[in-house]
Amino acid sequence: MLISPPFLPPRVDSQTEEQWLEAAMSGGEPGDGGYPVSYNLGWHGGVHLQAPARGNAGMEPVRAIADGVVVYRRGSSEPPEAPAPDAPLNYGGRTSDGVVVVRHETEIGAEFQQNIPTRVIFFSVYMHLHTVRSTVRQGRQILRKDEIGQAGYIKGQPGRIHLEIICDDANLIKLVGRGSGFVSKISDGRSDAVFGELYFYLAETVRVYPQRPPLNRPSPSDGSPLGENLFVGLRYAEGDGMQYKRGHAYVTTYRQSGTPLGTALIEPDAEYNLYRDANSISDAYPANARPAPSAVYELLRFGRIVGPDPLVPADVPHWRQIRTPAGTGWVNLNAQGVRKFSDADFPHWRGWQLIEDTADGNSLCNAPEILGPADFNRDGSITADEAHTRLIAPEVKAFLRRLICKFPTEWDATAIDASWGWLKTRSPANQNPMTDRQFDRLRGHIEALAFWKEANLQIPQLNADGQITGSEALARTHWHFDPREFVRIFRKCGWMSPLEFSLVYTDAYQKKIGSRLDTARNALSHEVRERYRTQLNKVVRKYHLNASSYRLAHFLGQGAEESRTLTLMFERRSEASCNQLYSGRLGNDLLGDAFRYRGRGMKQLTGKYNYTEYWVYRGWIARESFDRSWWERRGVVRRPVISNPDVLATDDYAVIDAGGWYWAASPHRGEPHMLSSINRMVNSGRPTRENVRMVTLAINGGETGLDNREFHTDRIYRVVGDEVY
Structure with a gap:
């Protein structure tokens, strides 16, 4: 799922991701369209957002915040400039009644071993629209960033919308990994979706060391128990435009309550050093017991193995310096009993809670999880003054934003009395109950805005193979997310759905040379695209290429030139042509090497020494089995033995992973440039000819196909980025 805010103001160069999101989704303050409750403790299913200038x-x-299908549309019946005081849409001030509902069917991941995608369905609701574009029609597809309309009025305030994110029980489990309660700590978290910050649950018996132990020693005899159950968070900096943060890792220790234990420890350039560190750990083991660097890379990147290469031995240590109650020390995050999670688990120690309030069927919040923080004097009841005071407290506002709540919709005109009848009853939080006449005015207002029965929102039912087998109406009682937090958390996902990927690599292949743009229609089929899509998503996540839309565009743009958008996974040259180009180069020192090690895979990996380095990385051959710089030696030479180079054209994972590895390792003459991850070169901002040139030089040492690489990088950025053109 690729997702963005409902407003897309231009990004200022100095803005971080968080600052930009705040500018794009401002509003939603308690008492003024906040989530999930109002001052009188009535449930509020979304947030009121202010359109930026x-x-x-x-x-x-x-x-539209994501790709989907419009399932309901109602144009605005704007009242006159001076509507009658008692008009239904003039309740407390002028209010716009335009509505659009979009159903999003997308993916957030897949099991690495089984390749079964995790398909999810949710709805986004856009209310109080002043206008709705004529192109927004029921049953029609809508793409992320497509215009829906203009923000309208909410109680006399212009430029406002009500945004809501909802789903049913089955899709809640798919979206957050559970349907109730807290994250279980007796096993690792979900493996189909691993993104954002990583978390490690450390029991109090885990040992901590004052200095980092040897790289191959998982459990030295010295050290002291932590003495307290802790969570350790590991975050590789997102590509947020702040130069000094790019590439760093942040290690934060959290207590059981979720409170950070001091500030995060910073590991400079840790992301760029992942390949170097994986090799260093692997090399610390004897040659006959050496773990594959690719598996160690995943251990450092995800805290666990999520790919096809097993970690052998399984107890390879993952040493990190953390804060502890006694100071700082080193712990093994791969020690026995340590449990691993990520933001995809919506962990409760980071504030995520699931709350159900469905028994009475009304819109009055009875959830103790919310009433407790609002009850300032702890007398068991909440007054209007307490609600006003507590709901604006920063810690309570932050707490409320990560609640995922199940309660009835506000927009069902047939259930107004059941939902809102409590407003006519006095309570500590409702000191001025409504009269029948006042309630009738409210009824007219709700009826003017309601759409639930007319929309009849349908959720397609999928079988185990992801095929639609039927549909059912979304129940009146369903789950709600704070839309701001929903967008924030799933922007870290970056998993491309079939539709999104078809926009990145289209059926028609275009090639730009100078000012000429050639087009080959139907060059890429849906079947070929789907053959590689899941593997590409895995590789993009593994090498942190989706940390920003800039990185992703550069990686996929270069891949468009190298593999002709997945349609050319091996070099179609004759043996004579390969001999002319590659003989005596790239480690090719034997007759037939030039053709045997011709370009293969998404990156078109070429030459025996590049093949050799990838084979070592995957653990398929040992570095000790061949002589270093064998192509320059004389006499008896031990050369690498690569029995099946066609793996890079036939194994779907290796085809893509070799491109990700080259991006991270940047090998040259058979010796990896341990610190030269191409991610270092991808600055924030729209792709330009100059930064595409820099990446191109890093990939192939020249400017071959530069026009085409620039064309595709810019084209793909228009798809995956947040800018609008």
Whole structure:
């Protein structure tokens, strides 16, 4: 799923990802359209957001947050400039009634071993629209960033929308990994989706050391028990535009309550050093017991193995320096009993909670998880003053944003009395109950805005193979997310769905040379695209290529030239042509090497020494089995033995992973440049000819196909980025 805010203001160069998201999704304050409750403790299923200014041209339009299908549309019946005081849409001030509902069917991951995608369905609801574009039609596909319309009025305030994110029980489990309760710590978290910050649950018996033990010693005899159950968070900096943060890792220790134990420890350039560190750990073992560097790379990247290469031995240590109650020390995050999770688990120690309030069927919040923090004097009841005071407290606002709540919809005109009748009853939080006449005015307002029965939202039912077998209406009582947090968390996912990937690598292949653009129609089929899509998503996640849309665009743009958008996974040259180009180069020192080690895979890996380094990385051959720089030696030479180089054209994972490995390792003349990850070169901002040239030089040492690489990188950035053109 690729996701973005409903407003897309231009990003300022100095803005971090968080600062930009705040600018794009401002509003939603308690008492003014906040989530999930109002001051009188009535449930509120979404947030009221303010449209940012669009330079000198009014306000930013409302846009679709993700790809989907429009399942309900109602144009705005805007009242006159001076509507009658008792008009239903003038309740507390002018209110717009345009509505669009989009159903999103997408993916957030897949099991590495079984390749079964994790398909999810959720709905985004856009209310109080002043206008709805004529292109937004029921049953029609809508893409992320497509304009929906213009923000309208909410109680007299212009440029506002109500945004809601909802799903049913089955899709809640797919989205967050569980349907109730807290994350279980007796086993590792989900493996189909691993993204964002990584977390390690350390029992109090885990040992901590004042200095880092040897790289191949998982459990030295010295050290002291932690003495307290802790969580350790490991985050590789997102590509957020702040130069000094790029590439760093941040290690934060959390207590059981989720409170950080001091500030994060910073590991400079840790992400760029992953390949170097994986090799260093592997090399610390004897040659006959050496773990594959690719598996060690995943251990450092994800805290566990999520790919096809097993970690042997399984107890390879993952040493990190952390804060402890006694100071700082080193712990093995791969020690026995340590459990691993990520943001994809929506962990409770980071504030995520699932709350159900469905028994009475009304819109009054009875959840003790919310009532407790609002009850300032702990007398068992909440007054209006307490609600006003506590709901605006920063710690309570932060707490509320990560609650995922199940309660009835506000927008069912047939259930107004059942939902809102409590407003006519006095309570500590509702000191001024409504009269019948006041309630009738509210009823008219809700009826003017309601859409639930008319929309009849349908959720396709999928079988185990992901095939649609039927559908059912979304129940009146369902799960709600704070849309701001939903967007924030799933922007870390970066898993491309079939539709999203078809926009990146289209059926028609275009090649740009100078000012000429050649097009080969139907060059890429859906079947070929799907053959590689899951593997490419895994590799993009493994090498942190989806940390920003800039990285992703550069990687996929270069791949478009190298593999002709997945349609050319081996070099189609004759043996004579390969001999002319590659003989005596790239480690090819024997007759037939030039053709045997011709370009293969998404990166078109070429030459015996590049093949050799990848084979060592995957653990398929040992470095001790051949002589270093064998192509320059005389006399008896031990050369690498690569029995099946066609693996790079036939094994779907290796075809893509070899490209990711080259991006991270940047080998040259058979010796990896341990610190030269191409990610270092990808700066934030729209791709330009100059930064595409830098990446191209790092990949092939020249500027072959530069026009085409620039064309595809820019084209793909328009798909995966947040900018609009």
